[in-house]
Amino acid sequence: MAAVFLVTLYEYSPTFYISVISLCFVVTAAMVLGWFGFDVPVILRSTDETESTLPTPEKKMVQVTNPFALELGSGPSSVNEGVAVRPRCLEPCVLSCFWGCGVNALQGALQAHQNGPRLRNPRLFQEALHFQYHHCQTFHIDSDDTEERHTQMPAELGVQDFGLLPRERYPLVAVLTLAKPEAREAYNIVSSVTVVHTPDKSYGLSTRTLFQYLLTAQGNMYELKPLFMSGEGSGPSTGPPDPNQKVQPQATTQAAVASTDSEPSPVDDEEDKEEEEEWREGKGRDCVVCQNGTINRVLLPCRHACVCDACVSRFQHCPICRAFVMESFALSQEPTGTQTD
Ligand SMILES: [Zn+2]
Numbered sequence: 001m002a003a004v005f006l007v008t009l010y011e012y013s014p015t016f017y018i019s020v021i022s023l024c025f026v027v028t029a030a031m032v033l034g035w036f037g038f039d040v041p042v043i044l045r046s047t048d049e050t051e052s053t054l055p056t057p058e059k060k061m062v063q064v065t066n067p068f069a070l071e072l073g074s075g076p077s078s079v080n081e082g083v084a085v086r087p088r089c090l091e092p093c094v095l096s097c098f099w100g101c102g103v104n105a106l107q108g109a110l111q112a113h114q115n116g117p118r119l120r121n122p123r124l125f126q127e128a129l130h131f132q133y134h135h136c137q138t139f140h141i142d143s144d145d146t147e148e149r150h151t152q153m154p155a156e157l158g159v160q161d162f163g164l165l166p167r168e169r170y171p172l173v174a175v176l177t178l179a180k181p182e183a184r185e186a187y188n189i190v191s192s193v194t195v196v197h198t199p200d201k202s203y204g205l206s207t208r209t210l211f212q213y214l215l216t217a218q219g220n221m222y223e224l225k226p227l228f229m230s231g232e233g234s235g236p237s238t239g240p241p242d243p244n245q246k247v248q249p250q251a252t253t254q255a256a257v258a259s260t261d262s263e264p265s266p267v268d269d270e271e272d273k274e275e276e277e278e279w280r281e282g283k284g285r286d287c288v289v290c291q292n293g294t295i296n297r298v299l300l301p302c303r304h305a306c307v308c309d310a311c312v313s314r315f316q317h318c319p320i321c322r323a324f325v326m327e328s329f330a331l332s333q334e335p336t337g338t339q340t341d
């Protein structure tokens with residue numbers, strides 16, 4: 001049958017016949033070579049070979065001590081009633097609350113920090129904002145003082161709301177700076193900026209932290225972001241209801257773009273402290289994959305902290321949200337298991 005076909009083909013066009021035979025030979029040779037492990041294009045290789053998974057690149061982290069922490073306090077909060085905030089600082093600090101701070105003014109001030117003099121005290125901040133705010137209230141905070149501070153705009157200003165979206169002013173910008181000049185030499189981070197939303201007549205979204213930045217003595221700026229922990233414990237809640245509530249206890253103490261250090265944030269709650277210690281001793285939570293190793297890896301960009309050092313290299317997708325994992329970093333550099341590098 002095949003022979004008849006080939007003879008017919010040869011009689012029809014000898015050149016075409018030779019081309020077909022040569023092509024068949026080349027394909028066969030390539031397949032044979034492929035089986036023997038020679039490097040041939042992947043298209044010709046047998047398909048049962050599994051794709052090799054590349055290890056997730058590790059993000060290099062720098063450990064820095066952040067002397068500032070600011071949380072939203074309890075109780076009702078709105079533009080009229082004011083907002084309660086709870087600072088927790090390692091050093092005596094000044095808390096400056098800028099109500100109705102201009103969005104562009106704040107962006108300008110943060111840029112000025114990078115280019116000009118560092119915004120290390122409230123006066124420099126006010127100047128950098130070009131006084132583009134409705135009201136400024138300052139508090140002096142001692143290092144062991146974790147009491148809530150209530151900040152409010154004076155009623156005589158008559159500010160009821162900050163207008164419709166998109167807005168030109170943030171309701172509240174809370175800035176923490178170190179009070180003592182000598183303390184400023186000891187820390188790389190010179191101030192912390194927290195942008196807070198609080199409801200008013202025209203926009204009723206509940207009170208929440210919108211952004212949190214840390215400014216360094218070198219003129220850099222880091223945004224603090226919460227980590228998403230896979231643990232079930234919800235911890236003590238002090239703030240208003242929040243979709244990310246269950247990650248809050250660690251989020252405030254562990255998350256930092258530039259830092260994985262939980263040291264700087266002092267904790268006031270016994271429960272909090274216990275949790276933190278458990279965490280550091282590595283018996284707090286187990287890896288969601290092997291259920292055995294201690295969670296020590298944060299996957300980026302989704303920020304899920306859910307796997308141990310050993311399991312991190314086995315995934316290209318986050319086991320929680322299926323997002324592609326671009327990088328990961330370790331929460332603690334202490335050897336917790338098999339990882340050696
Ligand atoms: Zn694991």
Ligand SMILES: [Zn+2]
Pocket residue numbers: 299302303304318319320321322323
């Ligand atoms: Zn994820």
